[in-house]
Amino acid sequence: MTALPAHLHYTLEHEWLEDGSPATVGITSTAAEALGDIVYLELPAVGEQIAAGAVVGEIESTKSVSELFSPVSGTVVEVNQDAVDDPSLVNSDPFGRGWLLKVDVASTGPLLTAEEYEAHAAG
Amino acid sequence: MSDPTADVLSPLHDEHVALGAALTSFAGWQMPLRYTSDLAEHTAVRTAAGLFDLSHMGELEVTGPQAGSALDAALVGHLSALAEGRARYTMIVDEHGGVLDDLVVYRLAPERFVVVANASNVAVVRDALRERLTGFDAALDDASLRTALVAVQGPRAEEIVASATEPADVDAVRALKYYAAVPATVAGLSALVARTGYTGEDGFELFVDAADAPALWRALLAAGAPHGLVPAGLSARDSLRLEAGMPLYGNELDSTTTPYDAGLGRVVRLDKTDADGDPLPFVGRDALAGRADSQPARVLVGLQGLGRRAARHGYPVLASAEAGAAHVGTVTSGAPSPTLGHPVAMAYVTPEVSAPGTELAVDVRGRAEPVRVVPLPFYRRPR
Numbered sequence: 001m002t003a004l005p006a007h008l009h010y011t012l013e014h015e016w017l018e019d020g021s022p023a024t025v026g027i028t029s030t031a032a033e034a035l036g037d038i039v040y041l042e043l044p045a046v047g048e049q050i051a052a053g054a055v056v057g058e059i060e061s062t063k064s065v066s067e068l069f070s071p072v073s074g075t076v077v078e079v080n081q082d083a084v085d086d087p088s089l090v091n092s093d094p095f096g097r098g099w100l101l102k103v104d105v106a107s108t109g110p111l112l113t114a115e116e117y118e119a120h121a122a123g
Numbered sequence: 124m125s126d127p128t129a130d131v132l133s134p135l136h137d138e139h140v141a142l143g144a145a146l147t148s149f150a151g152w153q154m155p156l157r158y159t160s161d162l163a164e165h166t167a168v169r170t171a172a173g174l175f176d177l178s179h180m181g182e183l184e185v186t187g188p189q190a191g192s193a194l195d196a197a198l199v200g201h202l203s204a205l206a207e208g209r210a211r212y213t214m215i216v217d218e219h220g221g222v223l224d225d226l227v228v229y230r231l232a233p234e235r236f237v238v239v240a241n242a243s244n245v246a247v248v249r250d251a252l253r254e255r256l257t258g259f260d261a262a263l264d265d266a267s268l269r270t271a272l273v274a275v276q277g278p279r280a281e282e283i284v285a286s287a288t289e290p291a292d293v294d295a296v297r298a299l300k301y302y303a304a305v306p307a308t309v310a311g312l313s314a315l316v317a318r319t320g321y322t323g324e325d326g327f328e329l330f331v332d333a334a335d336a337p338a339l340w341r342a343l344l345a346a347g348a349p350h351g352l353v354p355a356g357l358s359a360r361d362s363l364r365l366e367a368g369m370p371l372y373g374n375e376l377d378s379t380t381t382p383y384d385a386g387l388g389r390v391v392r393l394d395k396t397d398a399d400g401d402p403l404p405f406v407g408r409d410a411l412a413g414r415a416d417s418q419p420a421r422v423l424v425g426l427q428g429l430g431r432r433a434a435r436h437g438y439p440v441l442a443s444a445e446a447g448a449a450h451v452g453t454v455t456s457g458a459p460s461p462t463l464g465h466p467v468a469m470a471y472v473t474p475e476v477s478a479p480g481t482e483l484a485v486d487v488r489g490r491a492e493p494v495r496v497v498p499l500p501f502y503r504r505p506r
Contacts, residue, residue: 021399033145036358037162039459040431047487060433062161062459063358065488 004028005095009108010117013069016095017111022077022102027059027068030121032094035061038087043068043100044078050076052109057100068100071109078102091106133178134271134333142354143397149357152179157356164359165461166323169504171351172277173470174343175360177328178336181245181267183238183252190234191257192397196405197252198226199382201395205230210302210319211391214382215248220380220410221378224248227319229304237266237315237330241372255406271336275343276326276363278504279350283325284309284316287346299327310342321360324365324457324504353491365456365467367499368425374383374436374455375423375469381411384419384471385501391415421452425501426485428466433459434485434494440470444484444491451476454485460501467501468494 009017014031018024032038037056042058050056057068065092080099083089090098112120128338130153133139139146144155155176167173183365185194191203200213210229214222224244229237240248245267253263275284281297288296289308296307296316304317312335320326331339344354361371370376375385382391391411395403440452457468468485476483479498484491 036157037160039162040433042432056433060459062165062362062461063156065433065435 004114004118008095008114008116009071009111010111011069011071011111012113012120014121015071017071017108022027023072023074023105024077024099025101025103026094026099027070027090028117028121029094030090031066032098035059035066036063037061038090041077041084041087041090041100043084044076046076046078048076050074050103070103072103072105072113073107073109074103074105076101077104130269131179133176133406134155134336135176135178135273135340138140138337139176144354144356147357150179152242154179155354155356157492158354158359161356161358161362162461164353165362167351167353168277168324168355168359168363168398169462170278171353172275172279172283172326172347173322173355173359174340174347174352175274175276175355176340178270178271178333179242179266180272181240181242181248182270182272182330183240183245183249184264184266185236185238185252185256185261186264187234187259187261190236190261191230193256193261194228194236194238195395195403196259197255198228199405199407199411200228201392201403202228202230202236204395207232208303208305210304210317212302214387215251216382216407216411217378218407218410219362220381220407222372222376222380222382223251223378225376226370229315229317231304231315235475239272244372269333271331271333271339272328273331273336273339273343274320274326274328275347275352276320276322276355277352278325279352280324280326283343283350283352284329285346287342288316291487296327302317302348310339312339314339321367321369322363323369323500323502324363330393361456362458362461365458365469366460366462366500366502368469370423371456381414381419383411383414384421384423386423388415418474420473421471423455423476423499424470424477425497425499426454426457426470426483427497427501428468428485429468429493432487432490432492433457433466434468434470434487434492439486440472440494441486441491442476442483443482444493448484448491451483458483462502469499472496
């Protein structure tokens with residue numbers, strides 16, 4: 001299993017958030033592994049207002065479909081077109097080239113540390 | 124919620140753990156979902172070969188002088204007419220014609236048959252068979268837990284199985300016809316080698332004693348490695364069988380479905396007769412005879428997804444993508460097709476919209492995704 005980057009924040013729904021302006025959002029290696037081969041991403045449009053905790057997209061694998069929950073409220077300023085074109089990037093590099101959104105953050109939802117998320121994911 | 128710790132472990136469990144498989148709870152068994160990647164395993168079966176553990180399947184032996192006629196009375200097929208060494212796809216139905224399970228029956232000797240049942244239905248099939256065998260000179264033995272089943276599927280399957288087979292048996296294995304079986308020594312172990320499978324590819328299924336399964340598994344992996352064989356999990360098995368248009372019990376088939384609804388009326392042998400030429404009654408016959416010539420209320424069809432989002436089990440089929448379109452059916456299985464590169468699904472729809480070419484839609488989580496009715500199977504292997 002990929003080691004969890006300690007500098008990221010995590011959600012109970014298996015997203016990660018990297019602080020910054022804008023902040024970056026993706027899904028964790030745990031989520032990517034559980035989904036299997038990801039074949040399709042449905043992501044919000046640039047400019048869209050998203051709310052922390054709300055469903056903002058879908059991640060479809062050969063086996064199942066999972067919803068993408070936003071860890072933050074704010075405005076989408078970029079979506080990862082490379083990952084939309086080649087969703088396997090989310091499997092191969094979930095914390096790197098498989099990022100999903102960049103968001104101009106207005107406020108954040110409940111977030112976990114890497115340690116807290118690890119305990120949650122193991123449970 | 125089932126308790127995964129209560130699951131039965133396959134005799135190959137340690138092999139799966141050693142290979143790093145992601146395990147899943149399936150029909151009361153802990154089985155490999157995937158070893159590496161669903162897509163890679165799927166593609167290996169289409170282009171080279173895959174090795175599957177199917178030890179969760181049930182094996183019910185029916186033996187005795189009247190084994191064949193007992194099965195004629197118990198199942199929809201004409202099993203007493205099955206030649207020794209051959210297999211047949213058939214079904215067991217209830218008195219209303221509803222499918223209790225779909226089965227493969229092998230005739231290993233004049234008085235010896237093996238009924239292979241789906242893992243989730245072994246108890247139902249065993250209990251129904253036991254009851255239906257009453258009055259016949261035939262015995263039932265549930266060999267499920269002492270039997271392991273391993274499948275080698277894919278265009279390289281024959282070379283792989285042949286290379287692991289004792290020289291004296293190689294010709295018999297290579298000469299096996301589809302839906303035929305022969306005893307052979309493979310990797311030094313006594314096996315029943317059958318040319319059957321559930322992937323749409325050429326392939327073999329090997330029945331061995333559970334204790335021999337790890338040695339067989341390792342020998343086949345080693346023999347197959349130079350040919351591109353990889354271990355493949357239940358996830359690849361499901362996408363392969365879907366592309367091949369093969370029904371899955373619980374999805375396309377259940378006790379509310381008759382074989383005719385599923386387009387499998389050919390397995391129902393209303394014409395089977397005994398040695399005197401008299402019609403043979405079987406459980407469900409009267410109900411099925413009443414359905415044989417009437418148009419079923421729903422038809423199983425193939426749907427090609429025209430967008431990128433896949434329809435999944437249970438999603439509503441709509442007459443069109445327009446708002447307020449009528450509900451004309453329900454998806455039974457669906458996934459992105461790795462081989463074809465677009466989503467595929469099977470669905471029960473009303474007969475009026477079942478013709479190939481008909482444009483429909485599927486409600487994919489609140490959005491109508493366009494689909495087209497296409498003939499099944501989606502994928503047919505090149506010959």
